[in-house]
Amino acid sequence: MRDIQELLDNVEKYKNALLQKRFQSKKNTVAYVLSDSHPRVLKWFVPGLRRNMEIEYSVLKKGLSDLSIPSPLEKDTENTVLVMSYIIGENICDNINDATKNFEDKQKSMHQLADWFFRFHRFFKTEEGFRIRGDATLRNFIMSRGKIWGVDFEESRMGRPCEDLATLCASLLSTTPMFTDEKFHLCHTFLDTYQKSATWTVEHISANISYALLERIQWRPQDEELLRNYATKIRTKGLQRARHNF
Incomplete structure (x- = not known):
């Protein structure tokens, strides 16, 4: 499993993100970060699971109007990263x-x-x-x-x-x-x-x-x-x- 710090250190758009917490995940790398002081969740998909990223983004985007789910803030297809709102609880x-x-x-x-x-x-x-x-x-x-x-x-x-x-x-x-x-x-x-x-x-x-x-x-x-x-x-x-x- 890749470490989220690798993404934060090497991809320019994430270099201002401050790692707060790593989450357990069976497949991908997931973390809570502060990005420009805003709480965010970064879900870094392994390259072979790009389709999973598309599925999750689609569900979040469609369901947000009626369901209690995170907001999908960005789908970074180049780096296979989904950026979402952080649910505190x-x-x-x-x-x-x-x-x-x-x-x-x-x-x-x-x-x-x-x-x-x-x-x-x-x-x-x-x-x-x-x-x-x-x-x-x-x-x-x-x-x-x-x-x-x-x-x-x-x-x-x-x-x-x-x-x-x-x-x-x-x-x-x-x-x-x-x-x-x-x-x-x-x-x-x-x-x-x-x-x-x-x-x-x-x-x-x-x-x-x-x-x-x-x-x-x-x-x-x-x-x-x-x-x-x-x-x-x-x-x-x-x-x-x-x-x-x-």
Whole structure:
């Protein structure tokens, strides 16, 4: 993975940017900087993922009018850099997994997340089908100014809403603390809220959650046995019954 300082040191237009924070990213280099005293996010795509940059820019540009997402300020195609507004707030993954937070506040966050997904799917729905956000993990959401904001849309594609919902539930269940009663309750809150708003059918959610849990093994190999066990139980018994301990 390239370091953002390489971009700041060697590309003239970014030399006035002051690095504030590096973000974790599986594919690209992402950082929060101050550019002429303005807070910005620089997402530096590897050359082979130029198409991902185009996808993310398109989603941000189209969705900005109706969705809580960053503003796309510049698409630097020469250097494969996307410049975006910086959303100040708390990562939802940290919020949900914080034992000092009360359950009611976490439930409220789930209601807001469900509403965010509903609005995203409704906004991008066409006669051809749905656009899903992709990579719908808790870490790609921020609580700021009392609202949920979504970030990171390079994996957005045409698909089924249940794929996004299942990925979010798998992320919720499999982050530490894993597979607790509270986590299962929050999943149900999230899914119930979404389904009450949606005018379209959400099918095979348990099977999709099971698949999403198996996908997470590549990032959590140390938890493979536990992830496989719960994936099997959710697929065969359903989410409601799977919450009980083995």
